[in-house]
Amino acid sequence: MLHTHLPYLRHHGVWPVGEEWLFQAWGTSWLPVTRLLEELAAEGHRDVLTLGVTPMVAHQVADRRLGDDLGTWLGGQVWRSEEQRWHDRMPREVRDLSSFFWRRFAGLADYHEDVQRRGGLLAVWSALQDAGVIELLGGPATHPYLPLLTDPALIDAQLADGLASHARWTGAAPRGIWAPEMGYRPRGPVADATADPTTVDAHGTPTLPRTGPELPGLEEHYAAHGVSHVLVDAPTLIRAAGGAEQDWTVRPAPAAAGAPGSVVHDGVLIGDSDVVAYARDLSVAYHVWSPTAGYPGGVWYRDLYATGGYGVHPSWRVTDHTLPPDRKAVYEPERARVQTERDAEHLRGVLHGVLDGRPGELVVAAYDTELFGHWWFEGVAWLGGLLRGIAADGGLVTTTLASRRERHPPTRRLDLPESSWGYAKGHASWVTAETRPMWQELRRAEDRARTALAGGAGADAARAQVARELALLASSDWPFMVTRGNSAGYAADRVADHAAQLHRLCDAIEVGRVEERLVAEIAVRDDAPADVTHLLAALDPAGTARRPA
CATH class of the missing domain: 1.20.1430.10 (Families 57/38 glycoside transferase, middle domain)
Structure with missing residues (x-):
């Protein structure tokens, strides 16, 4: 599962956040991931993955001016490659990478032009869904943190306007959503984020006063808007199943059959509703990206933060996490490519280790789309290797959540606790003295x-x-x-x-x-x-x- 989201950035600054942030995500993640999905579709792959696209992303990629400016931005990346070729203050090994970057960004510029001719990313994503390659998820209009919204009418309005926006470009309202920040709140009074907390635990998680009326659980809102399935984080289901607290920043071992942690290997019905919650499996997902480790930190991968100054692309590899940027080794694309193959094969082995003893069960590996190509330069190549490897593997199969729900309707019901994907899986990432x-x-x-x-x-x-x-x-x-x-x-x-x-x-x-x-x-x-x-x-x-x- 991939979550494609940025806040509304159009006309709100240019650099280093603002529209520059949008173009980095659009140009180096959303475009190459979409190109990969079209390649997989042409190869005959179906039911490949679930792609969340928030209304704020949909609105911005449909903007003609922004689309034109992204073409200019990609052209600027090609020009930077030429600058790098003649940069007389850089080592020859860095200058020699200019052709590699030129080919990469010229190819993305050509693909962007082709996508725009075909109606833009929204048209391509919609066509991929119509062809059965992906499932598209929607979301509330502006990605609010739903557990702390105190007005049920505004929750419903955010959902209604967001789902209607999705229907306008796909032709139908989405069946599922990636709940913003994987946030969930059960029926009851809402925690007051404007008040001083009564306590704050060692993880920074606040205990907030609850003085308002009892409000519907979020699943009641989802059901009222026709949403059949949502994504939550693993601890949400594990806590509901009676699992013990642990350090959620550390990758857990796969749970034994019947243990509370095994609840993540299928969906559960939330309370008395017909809304299904699927949970990100941290024992698998954290191999790729976690608060402390993951494949992108491998020594052969490009280091996004080792920039070398103005006039060159980031051209150094991770090398050693203890080294400052100016002491990193020069990036070697072929070594990085080989490493993506090894890491894709490693995760396929991890999937076998988790699922071989669980016939018919599920792993949900969920990430921000921006991880692939932007934060992790080689991430799209890794993703392609993984998906093609699974397709050739007789013991594994990819699925969308909609297909999974249709083929294997969950029967287990759980009352879920208030939660999120954030630090300590509570409100600590959104509620502090500063916020x-x-x-x-x-x-x-x-x-x-x-x-x-x-x-x-x-x-x-x-x-x-x-x-x-x-x-x-x-x-x-x-x-x-x-x-x-x-x-x-x-x-x-x-x-x-x-x-x-x-x-x-x-x-x-x-x-x-x-x-x-x-x-x-x-x-x-x-x-x-x-x-x-x-x-x-x-x-x-x-x-x-x-x-x-």
């Missing part, structure tokens, strides 16, 4: 939007833009970037910016002086989600049911 102001800002913005929009009178475009700003403010990416220390300032600026625009619009609506110029100025930059019908209805349930401009 608490973000949650407080979100709650203030929700209250302000409800007040300003009450009654549904006039200013349709401004009202729709209020809903957009609130939805973008709710993205789970902003607090996560702060807790991880990855461009925390950018995340804080985005929260402040969306909140400020929301309040400007609410001020204008409340005094009845909405200027078209003001709305257009904001909307030209923040034009997602495109359709906020359900978000508007959630904020103003008594208002007239109009489709916003």
Whole structure:
């Protein structure tokens, strides 16, 4: 399973995050992974993998200007290869890599041009699903952290607008979703992320006060919107099955048959619902990517962070984790290619070790799509080797979650605990003293939007833009970037910016002086989600049911 997600970056900065971040993911991960899937389709492979595409990604890759700019960006990578060829301050071994990088990026530029001629990535992904090669998952409109949303109407609206967006480009609503951050919350009062925690454990996981009313579990929302299956992290099911706590940053050994950990080898029905939860199997997934180790750290693979300065591509290999970037060995593509073959074969052996004693059972290996090609330069080659190796293996078979659910409907029911994929598998990756102001800002913005929009009178475009700003403010990416220390300032600026625009619009609506110029100025930059019908209805349930401009 691959999860294709970035927050909304269009018109919000260029470098080093902003649109540069988008182009890095699009150009070096989403494009080459899609090319691989088309190659596998041409070879006759079917039911290959499940690909999650969030509405924010779908909106941005459909943008014509961004598509044109990605072509320019890829051309810039080709030009950088030429700079590297003549870089007189670099060793000859580094200059000699210029042809390797030139061929790689020129090929991606050509493929991008071909994809755009065929209607863009959305058309290609949809065609791959129609051909039975992949299953596409959707998600809520702006990827909010659902366990800590306190308004059921806004949860429903995020789902409704997100699933409707997916249906517009695929022709049908998705059957499954990759729940944002693999977050889950059962029925009961919601933890208050705006309040000081009563305790914080050694892992940073806060115990937050719960003072509100009992709210539906997330599976009740999913069921109401026709979602049949979702992804959670392994500890969610293991805890539900009575498994003991452990250090979840360390790859666990495969669970013995009948042990609580073996629950991950099939789906389970959540509570009394018909929604199935499938869990990422950490005993397999962590061989590839984990908090502490994984194949991309192998000594022959390219080191993304050893850049060598301006004018060259990263051209050094991992070498030794104790060495600083300026002491790394020069990258050797052929050695790296051989290592991808070894690592693909190793994981196929791991799969046999887990599944040979479990006939008919399942391993879910789930990753961010951005891992393959961007964070792990050789990752797409590794993925292709793994998938082709499995196809040639008489003892293993790939599947999508939709196919698995249809062939093997789960019968086991479990009540799941509140959880996520984040640190210690709780809220620690989104709720800290540093992020608490973000949650407080979100709650203030929700209250302000409800007040300003009450009654549904006039200013349709401004009202729709209020809903957009609130939805973008709710993205789970902003607090996560702060807790991880990855461009925390950018995340804080985005929260402040969306909140400020929301309040400007609410001020204008409340005094009845909405200027078209003001709305257009904001909307030209923040034009997602495109359709906020359900978000508007959630904020103003008594208002007239109009489709916003």
